Amino acid sequence: xxxxxxxxxxxxxxxxxxxxxxxxxxxxxxxxxxxxxxxxxxxxxxxxxxxxxxxxxxxxxxxxxxxxxxxxxxxxxxxxxxxxxxxxxxxxxxxxxxxxxxxxxxxxxxxxxxxxxxxxxxxxxxxxxxxxxxxxxxxxxxxxxxxxxxxxxxxxxxxxxxxxxxxxxxxxxxxxxxxxxxxxxxxxxxxxxxxxxxxxxxxxxxxxxxxxxxxxxxxxxxxxxxxxxxxxxxxxxxxxxxxxxxxxxxxxxxxxxxxxxxxxxxxxxxxxxxxxxxxxxxxxxxxxxxxxxxxxxxxxxxxxxxx
Amino acid sequence: xxxxxxxxxxxxxxxxxxxxxxxxxxxxxxxxxxxxxxxxxxxxxxxxxxxxxxxxxxxxxxxxxxxxxxxxxxxxxxxxxxxxxxxxxxxxxxxxxxxxxxxxxxxxxxxxxxxxxxxxxxxxxxxxxxxxxxxxxxxxxxxxxxxxxxxxxxxxxxxxxxxxxxxxxxxxxxxxxxxxxxxxxxxxxxxxxxxxxxxxxxxxxxxxxxxxxxxxxxxxxxxxxxxxxxxxxxxxxxxxxxxxxxxxxxxxxxxxxxxxxxxxxxxxxxxxxxxxxxxxxxxxxxxxxxxxxxxxxxxxxxxxxxxxxx
Numbered sequence: 001x002x003x004x005x006x007x008x009x010x011x012x013x014x015x016x017x018x019x020x021x022x023x024x025x026x027x028x029x030x031x032x033x034x035x036x037x038x039x040x041x042x043x044x045x046x047x048x049x050x051x052x053x054x055x056x057x058x059x060x061x062x063x064x065x066x067x068x069x070x071x072x073x074x075x076x077x078x079x080x081x082x083x084x085x086x087x088x089x090x091x092x093x094x095x096x097x098x099x100x101x102x103x104x105x106x107x108x109x110x111x112x113x114x115x116x117x118x119x120x121x122x123x124x125x126x127x128x129x130x131x132x133x134x135x136x137x138x139x140x141x142x143x144x145x146x147x148x149x150x151x152x153x154x155x156x157x158x159x160x161x162x163x164x165x166x167x168x169x170x171x172x173x174x175x176x177x178x179x180x181x182x183x184x185x186x187x188x189x190x191x192x193x194x195x196x197x198x199x200x201x202x203x204x205x206x207x208x209x210x211x212x213x214x215x216x217x218x219x220x221x222x223x224x225x226x227x228x229x230x231x232x233x234x235x236x237x238x239x240x241x242x243x244x245x246x247x248x249x250x251x252x253x254x255x256x257x258x259x260x261x262x263x264x265x266x267x268x269x270x271x272x273x274x275x276x277x278x279x280x281x282x283x284x285x286x287x288x289x290x291x292x293x294x295x296x297x298x299x300x301x302x303x304x305x306x307x
Numbered sequence: 308x309x310x311x312x313x314x315x316x317x318x319x320x321x322x323x324x325x326x327x328x329x330x331x332x333x334x335x336x337x338x339x340x341x342x343x344x345x346x347x348x349x350x351x352x353x354x355x356x357x358x359x360x361x362x363x364x365x366x367x368x369x370x371x372x373x374x375x376x377x378x379x380x381x382x383x384x385x386x387x388x389x390x391x392x393x394x395x396x397x398x399x400x401x402x403x404x405x406x407x408x409x410x411x412x413x414x415x416x417x418x419x420x421x422x423x424x425x426x427x428x429x430x431x432x433x434x435x436x437x438x439x440x441x442x443x444x445x446x447x448x449x450x451x452x453x454x455x456x457x458x459x460x461x462x463x464x465x466x467x468x469x470x471x472x473x474x475x476x477x478x479x480x481x482x483x484x485x486x487x488x489x490x491x492x493x494x495x496x497x498x499x500x501x502x503x504x505x506x507x508x509x510x511x512x513x514x515x516x517x518x519x520x521x522x523x524x525x526x527x528x529x530x531x532x533x534x535x536x537x538x539x540x541x542x543x544x545x546x547x548x549x550x551x552x553x554x555x556x557x558x559x560x561x562x563x564x565x566x567x568x569x570x571x572x573x574x575x576x577x578x579x580x581x582x583x584x585x586x587x588x589x590x591x592x593x594x595x596x597x598x599x600x601x602x603x604x605x606x607x608x609x610x611x612x613x614x615x616x617x
Contacts, residue, residue, distance in 0.1 A: 054567035060555060061473045061563050064434045069480050074352045078490050080499075081463040081483050083470065092509040102515045106504045106539050109464030110519050113499070114534060125523045126456065126498040135379050135457045135542065136446060147449045 076116065082109040354489035358384040359404050362415040364391060370423045372445040374415050376544040379446075380516065381486065382458035382494035385409060397558035404430040404557075411485050412557075422572045425548065427481060428557045434477060435557050438548040439572070441511075446543035453518035453540035455501040460488040461516075462499055466506035474553060474564045475507065482512075501542060510568060512548040517541055 070078070090101040117124040134141075281287075360378050362371065366389070378386045385407055390399065404412050411433070414426040423443070428435030444451065463486060469479040482505055488495050504515040517539035553564035 054565040055562045056474070056565070057561075057563045058473045060561070061434075061477050061553065064555060064563065065473070065477045065480055068429050068433050068484070070354075070484070071352060078352060078354050078487075079463070079483055080460060080487055081465060081479075083465050083467055085467040086506070090508050092511075098508060098513075101508075102504045102506060102513065103517070103539060105464055105466060105506055106502045106515065106517045107537065109504075110462060110502050110521075110537065110539070111534050113462045113502075114521070114537075117499070118528065123497065124499050125521065125528075126459075126500050130498070132496055133457045134454050136454045140447070141454060144449050144452050148452070 077120070080113070082112055084108045084112075353491075354487075356383055356411065356484055356487075356489050357407075357409040358485055359387055359407050359409040359412045360384045360415075361387040361390050361400075361403070361412070363417055364389045365420060366415060366417040367420055367423070369443055369445065370415060370417050370440075372447060373423075373440075373443050373544055373546065376446045377413065379457060380461075380544075381488065382496075383489055383492050384413070390414070400426075400558050401430060411481075413485065414558075419573075424551075426558065427485060428554075429481060429484070430557045433557060434481070434563065435554045435560075436478060436481065437551045437554075438512075439551055439569070440546050440548060442545065442547040444543060444545040448543060451541045451543035451545075453501075453542035455518045455542055456496045456498065458488070458492075458494050458496040459498055459500050460490070460495055461486070462502040463487055464502060464504050464506075466508075468507045469505070474550070477553065478512070478550065479505075502539070510549075510566070512550070514544075514546050514548070515541065516543060516545075 084105045086101065086105065088101075090098050092098060114124070358381060360374060360381075362374050366374075374386075378384055387403065387407065390403070400412065400414060409430065411429045412426070414428075416424040416426065418424065423440040425438040425440050426435060427438065463483060465479055465482075469475045486503060499519070501516060501518050504513070504517065506513050518541075519537065520540060521537040522533050549569065550564075550566050551569050552562055552566070555561040555563050
């Protein structure tokens, strides 16, 4: 939370008819508009130059000081006050630097104090088993703990998400690379086939079987690549979709796996081979020899009654 | 209780005269009491500071919580009911402090539901200071995660610029007496586990309260590297004091010091409003100026003006 914010030059733009303070130096001072600082909510603006009518009665102040202060020889243990030297001037508006300055002052002070305590030999550190009323209740500390934990979790989740995104990007890149390679390979192979055909043409179709073997070998190699694509040529006679059923893409194959595969092979394995209509009830040799459905649930019912 | 007090009053002069006190332990209501080792450093000094903490009516919730936080942090204070803030508030407050037999007072005055003024005074005839309080953060904020014993004596740290000017010296003395818990106070707890920071930055007094967490095994010895590994966790509350005036008497009296840089929040707000109001006036002025300018420098007649007029 920003506590002090530099303001617009408030005191600079004073209309001429303003008559605030009795000191006549006011208008000049405000038009100079030197150091101004604002604190949150409660705007706290300083005058650029001190107003000339301020009272400062140093002797009286020192008198009063003498009146109220404790006697000189009071043991330090009563006062417990330490004076810490501040090395640098701290800019009020820089929150972090200011808080850091306070922190170092406190740290320095406690160090000095602890050294003094150690010399006295009295106990000054709270043992772990000392339970007493604390200034903040337990429920409040629970809230604080909950908040800290949730913040930590949020940060961790954000980290994880970022990492996952980056991994995905990388994976995509790798995938793209692979695809390119495969496409290139395919192109090369097709080129080589074409070349072979040309060669064959040129050399006048000599030696049939050998070339046939060569041709097949190419196709076998390509099987794995084209299996994922839509196989127009490979339509089986019993294929009800006419070969136009969508085959799963390469990415789905990877992403799905297991129960989610939509590919032909998976569905075949699960539901059997979809065939012609009405092939379920048929008089085949096996079905004619079955006695299954004759006595409807006979044995089962008998078992029940026996029990 | 009364018996005890009388007992101790009688004892002190006896001890003064005769260093070696009587052998037999005295009998008190609570059992046998040993001789003056447990007495206050006999001829010495006993801090009998008691602070009265009150507020005015119609105080904001935030400032009320600040006041309650301070009450929980100072075990030697007495919280009192709200005080009507009318003309003679100085006199009434002094009477109140007398009534409660306190030696100093922290009075939170909230004006217009927006501005908090803190009066810090030593009664009965000590000086008093009026501060404007800014940047208030109470202990209930979840970002301030520290905790400490309620009533343990704080360590007070002051920045070195408290010794530069007499008025800062006076303030330092007052703060030491008011915010420092007396040594053998009934409600004070042993061990020192928190530290107050008072530092002057930009002519304001900034207050912070940190919990000391230091790895240690025994109650009176720090581990060897302990001093380096000590960390501070902020407990709160936090506020910033802007001294306005220092008076010679309690809640009144001759002005000993006036802060030359102080601008009251009312003035700041009115300035802002005037600035905003000035926008319209400026616009009107600018218009008239433009008109005058146009009148004094008339444009040449344009030859082509009528060309497309048919």
